[in-house]
Amino acid sequence: MLLNKKLHTKQKDLLAAMREGEDLTQWQHVVLIFQLSIPAILAQLSSIILEYADASMVGRLGAGESASIGLVTSTTWLFGGLCSAVAQGYTIQVAHSVGGRDHRKARILVRHGLLAALLFSLLLMAAGLLISSDLPRWLGGDPAICKDASVYFRILMLHVPLMQLNYMAGGMLQCSGEMRVPGFLNALMCFLNIILNALLIFPSGTIRIPGLPVSLPGVGLRVAGAAWGTVLAELICVSIMLYYLLYRSPLLKLQNGDHEPYSRQELKKALRISIPAGFESVVTGSAYVAFTAIVAPLGMYALAANSFSIMAESLCYMPGYGIAIAATTVIGQCFGAGRTALARRLSWLLTVLSMFVMSCSGFLMYMFAPQMIGLLSPVPEVRALGTMVLRIEAFAEPLYAASIVISGIFRGYGDTLVSSILNLISMWAVRIPLAAFLAGRSGLMGVWTAMCIELCVRGILFIVRLSTRDGSRPLKK
Numbered sequence: 001m002l003l004n005k006k007l008h009t010k011q012k013d014l015l016a017a018m019r020e021g022e023d024l025t026q027w028q029h030v031v032l033i034f035q036l037s038i039p040a041i042l043a044q045l046s047s048i049i050l051e052y053a054d055a056s057m058v059g060r061l062g063a064g065e066s067a068s069i070g071l072v073t074s075t076t077w078l079f080g081g082l083c084s085a086v087a088q089g090y091t092i093q094v095a096h097s098v099g100g101r102d103h104r105k106a107r108i109l110v111r112h113g114l115l116a117a118l119l120f121s122l123l124l125m126a127a128g129l130l131i132s133s134d135l136p137r138w139l140g141g142d143p144a145i146c147k148d149a150s151v152y153f154r155i156l157m158l159h160v161p162l163m164q165l166n167y168m169a170g171g172m173l174q175c176s177g178e179m180r181v182p183g184f185l186n187a188l189m190c191f192l193n194i195i196l197n198a199l200l201i202f203p204s205g206t207i208r209i210p211g212l213p214v215s216l217p218g219v220g221l222r223v224a225g226a227a228w229g230t231v232l233a234e235l236i237c238v239s240i241m242l243y244y245l246l247y248r249s250p251l252l253k254l255q256n257g258d259h260e261p262y263s264r265q266e267l268k269k270a271l272r273i274s275i276p277a278g279f280e281s282v283v284t285g286s287a288y289v290a291f292t293a294i295v296a297p298l299g300m301y302a303l304a305a306n307s308f309s310i311m312a313e314s315l316c317y318m319p320g321y322g323i324a325i326a327a328t329t330v331i332g333q334c335f336g337a338g339r340t341a342l343a344r345r346l347s348w349l350l351t352v353l354s355m356f357v358m359s360c361s362g363f364l365m366y367m368f369a370p371q372m373i374g375l376l377s378p379v380p381e382v383r384a385l386g387t388m389v390l391r392i393e394a395f396a397e398p399l400y401a402a403s404i405v406i407s408g409i410f411r412g413y414g415d416t417l418v419s420s421i422l423n424l425i426s427m428w429a430v431r432i433p434l435a436a437f438l439a440g441r442s443g444l445m446g447v448w449t450a451m452c453i454e455l456c457v458r459g460i461l462f463i464v465r466l467s468t469r470d471g472s473r474p475l476k477k
Contacts, residue, residue, distance in 0.1 A: 018334065018342070029346060033353065036329055039179035041322030057197055058226050063304045063379050065223050068148035070307025071141045074292040076156055078285025079128055083164040085281045085416075086120050087113070089274030091171035092332055092414050093266070094252070098176050099336020103251050106176070107258045110245065112266065113168055121164035128157030139289065140296040148223040155227035162234045169241045175329055176251045181244050185237045192233035200225030273416050280420035287427035294432075294439050295447055302444045305385035308376040309448070312386065313393055315372070316361040320401040323354045324408030331412025347409045347466060354405040355398045362397030365390055389448035396452040399459025406462040418465055426458035 014032040018024060024032070058065055090113030097106035131138075132154035136146035170182035203220030219225060246254050295306045327350045334343035365372065373386030407419040431454035438446025 018330075018337070018339070029349060030353075033323070033326055033330065033346070033350060036177070036179055036326035037323045037353075039183040040174070040325040041319045057194075057201055058223065060378065061201070061222055063300050063377070063382060064145050065148060066304040066307060066377065066382075067142070067300045068136075068145040068223055069152055069226065070303050071136055071139055071145060071149045071292065071296065072153040073307060073310075074285070074288035075135060075139075075153065077288055078281065079124060079157070079160060080163060081281030081285045082124060082278055083117075083121060083160065083167050085274050085277035086117050086164065087167040087171045088277045088411060088416060089113070089270035090116070090168065091175045092273055092328070092411060093269060094172050095175035095329060095332025095412065096336035096414065098251060099333030101337075104255075104258060107252055107255060108260050109266070110172055110252050111254075111258065112262055113172065113270075114165065114242075116270070117164045117168040118161060121161040124164075125157050125160040128160060129154060132157060139293050142296075142300060145300070152223050152227045155224060155231060159231040159234055162231070162238050166234060166238045166241060169238070169245045172252060173241075173245055173249060174325055175332055176249065177329060177333070178249060178251075179325075179329075182241065185241050189233045189237035192236060193229050196229035196232050197226050200229050269414070273414050276417040276420045277411075280416065280423050283420060283424045284427055287432055290432050291435060291447070291451075294435050295444065298439065298443055298447075301379070301381040302385060304377065304379070305373075305382045305389065305444060306447075308373055308382065309386045309389050309393075311376065312369075312372040312390055313365065316358060316365045316394075316397055317400060317404065319357045319361060320354050320404040323350060323357065323401075324405045326350070327405050327408035328412040331409050332414075333412075335413055343412070347406070350405050350409060351402055351463070351466065354401040358397040358401035362394040365397070366394035369394075385444050388445055392445065392448045392452050393455075396455035396459075399463075400455040402459040403455070403462040406466050409466070418469075419462075422458065422461045422465065426454050426461060430454040430457050 014024065014028060014035070018032070058069055090109050094106045094109050094113075097103070097109060133150055135153055136149035141149055166186075170186065173179075173182050199217060200219045200221050201223075202218045202225075204218040221228065245252055292303075292306075296303055327347075330346055330350070331343050334340070334346065369387045369390040370383065373383050373390060377383060377386070403422075410416065410418050431450055434450035434453060435447045438450050440446075442449065
């Protein structure tokens with residue numbers, strides 16, 4: 001506990017020194033990046049590990065139940081991406097204000113951002129509920145799994161406002177330099193999700209622990225239980241997150257005199273960030289939906305293997321997303337402090353670090369693919385397909401890392417348009433046409449080969465853009 005407190009204090013000192021214009025050594029830059037990245041990486045990894053257990057529970061119900069969730073997962077990602085885009089419009093402004101040491105403005109942005117996000121999420125929830133009955137059929141799902149898929153999606157749509165507030169509150173804390181609280185609460189949310197799922201998915205039963213019978217309670221809701229577990233876990237943790245943000249955060253907690261109406265400049269900047277980010281979410285989310293629609297006709301085993309393999313692969317790329325969160329914080333505060341030359345140097349350091357980390361994780365994924373997919377499904381056909389496609393995807397991890405972290409760097413600047421354009425090119429000009437072409441020739445392996453090629457192309461595009469952008473000239477505030 002004492003060591004953690006010292007590390008947290010040191011992190012605050014380095015962030016403050018960077019904002020105040022002090023010259024940090026290269027080693028101090030590395031230390032700062034690790035101090036910001038490690039809590040985010042651990043939170044992402046713990047979330048995925050616990051989601052692994054979650055998916056494994058549903059997998060024990062059968063391939064049909066797994067396929068029903070996999071069918072609508074890409075659409076839930078689309079809705080989540082839109083929530084994330086709205087959050088960016090205000091969280092990035094918070095990072096800039098903290099970097100410029102205008103803490104009062106940052107607190108005002110917190111109030112305004114939470115209200116705007118809540119209103120948007122209610123509209124998004126209504127849209128999701130409206131399409132929930134027909135969505136599985138639109139995606140080409142087998143009639144045998146459409147009912148479960150519809151129920152699962154409908155319940156998850158009820159928690160869209162909670163998800164939106166989680167993105168907004170957690171993002172604001174992270175952009176202020178507070179990584180530990182959002183990381184801990186997101187990990188706690190996934191842990192609660194596992195416990196709640198265990199109670200809600202399966203019926204009451206008896207297990208034997210060292211020969212002694214132990215009765216376990218259960219509701220037996222099956223697929224619907226998995227959705228309700230997610231909703232309840234997020235409700236608990238978002239409540240705690242909001243309490244910390246509004247009443248405990250040293251920089252962002254509510255204070256008297258922080259009441260101001262929305263300003264035209266604030267709204268204009270929020271829209272300039274959120275609209276391209278929302279467009280990117282639509283581009284990538286709709287591409288994931290199209291990707292699922294390409295996989296669905298390949299059969300129930302292919303659909304389940306595709307869903308589980310995406311879950312397994314996320315163990316490899318979540319460290320990249322953790323570093324990207326740190327990148328948004330560091331670059332955002334550098335930009336707010338006017339230190340654009342330092343931001344450019346840190347951009348390359350962050351990119352190289354992420355590529356190294358995800359190269360290591362890609363190697364481990366290739367070596368342990370059978371074990372990773374085996375934990376998720378007992379079905380031999382699903383395991384065989386999952387192992388093959390994970391080993392294909394392992395080769396894309398280094399360049400995928402570059403695209404993830406450089407996107408986080410651009411977010412720190414408030415430049416979300418570039419990522420939108422590059423993702424549009426790579427997803428719709430490379431992945432979807434190539435996947436549709438290879439699906440009929442090589443099945444699921446062809447589809448994932450297309451994904452691997454597209455991720456490599458995407459990484460190259462992001463690296464080229466980072467190398468050609470004029471780092472000496474800041475983006476317009």
